Amino acid sequence: MIEQLPVLVIVIPLMAAPLFVLIGNRKLVLLLTQLVCWTVFGITVSLLSRMQYGPISYELGGWPSPYGIVYNVDYLSAFVMLFVSGLGAIVITYAPKSVEREVHHSKHSLFYASYLLCMTGLLGMCITGDLFNVFVFLEISSLSSYALISLGKTRRAPLAALHYLIIGTVGATFFLIGIGLLYQMTGTLNMADIASRLQAVESSRTMLVAFAFMTVGLFIKMAVFPLHTWLPNAYTYAPSVVTCFIAATATKVSVYAFIRLIYVIFTPQFAFERLPLDSALMAFSLVGIFVASAAAIYQTNIKRLLAYSSVAQIGYMLLGISMSNVGGLTAGITHMFNHALIKGGLFMVVGCFALRIGSLKLEDLRGAGKTMPLTSFAWVVGGLGLIGVPMTAGFVSKWLLLTSALSLELWPVAVLMLLSSLLAVVYIWRVVEILYFSPASHLAKTAKEAPMAMLIPTYIVIGSTIVFGCWTVYSAGIAHAAAESLLGISQMGGVQ
């Protein structure tokens, strides 16, 4: 049983989803979905706790490694799976009241089934060691997230989902073209095997084309600045629960796939020394951080404000990755985790507002600090984390990023990072001012405090941003181990 854990992470939610469609009873399905999510979370915890004995490699169906599909669990994949399944579980615990209000009753069991499929896809992208498998899981998670987004109440939701579908499919197809070209050059789909064979063909033009296609494809999925246009609408019009889950996990898993692509399959030498991807990445992330943060300041919808902030935060992760040393990579991976908590928590706060006030326009939220004090306070705490105030999780990752930038003597980057945090102060403060220091709107005046069933999960996530701000053994510590093993792998020429 224990040695089957890597495959159970995928099999349990994948098998549960169609079963839940057949069951159809929405109360029962909700309960079972929560059970499945927490079980998967438990499995990922036990997988991560096993990492001290070395990475796990699981051969599906007993087929030996380069021919069959392999599931690899190492520090990085176990860590990403842990927070994906953890947030998946906590969001689904938070979900019932919000889903009740925002999704039509007849669609509840389908909603929960799609939610599980989306989680399966994201976890699969993390665990698999087979490149074509990454594409399949990417499409599983994408297709189910398009469906989830289209369930939003307004008529703009299907349109936002369709736009995301078109752009997302183009991105995934780019990724597929890249896989095909890599396969053409190496004759294998196993990531470690590709890495060991790449050096012989490194200088060919096919490799450059393959790398370009895969990078652009993943950039679309990550919503890197110039390719982010699908994200604000998709996040804004999706049901609150969906936004919580997707904003917290989906883009991070694409960042994870990108890290694998650069550090395990292609080497950093190829991406950063032969190609100028590091300076390009740095430029894109810095421009993205500033443009998206500035755009966030001018938004009138609180969800859209956070969506633009997400685009900016992806920039910080890529900034860390582009530094290509242990410090930068640790900062990037830590920020994936911390931002998943912070943004997940903030979107959960927004979900509480959506439930009680019914509108997410900033003008309707005026004065909600008096009628919904606990929810509003959660916004303040989460917002401090997003800005990166000391004692919060956001500070840890930004501090790591800053020290890494300084150790590489990238002074302009360090200064720009500090300036960009000021932009975050502006857009967070704008909402705080509206919540606490504005005369109440008629919607906020009659609003009640959010129910405990939603507040408790929200506070668990928001509280954990404080915990991981003071105690970093299990965030930055694991990220450091993951970064070291990634760079160790690439120095040995991709042999695992």
Place this chain on the structure above:
Amino acid sequence: MTDFLGLYNYWIVIFLMMTGFYIVIARENLIKTIIGLNIFQTSVFLLYITMGKVTGGTAPILKGSHSGESHGAESHGAESHGAEHGQELHAAAEGHLDSGVEAVTEIYSNPIPSVLMLTAIVVGIATTALALALVVRIREEYGTIEEDEILEMDRNS
């Protein structure tokens, strides 16, 4: 010139890919966008199948009487499927095969790209089905599937 014509499959792939991509970008009608997306995906199917084809190769099906020998040839084909134009694989396979008409039938095309494309076709169908379902909902809500008209309605509301 022979290089140019010999790679005609790849030219078709590029042509289809660019056609599909252009339709996705340029068309305002949502159904036409989805058709463009399909053409774009189909070009990738063709790319994969082209790279798996070995000149003169047949389907890799084991025959009972040659089981030992043909098994060797098949695993050989599976391992050296990095061949870019097929000729390399052909040359590699020649060392394995001696001569005679019977041996020629033992050159196999690489089945893996075709198998991968079966999966990709399924993904493509799912994407198209979901996209069409979304278009139906958009048509119900807005009464049109012209993107510029929909955006106009959204701006005014």
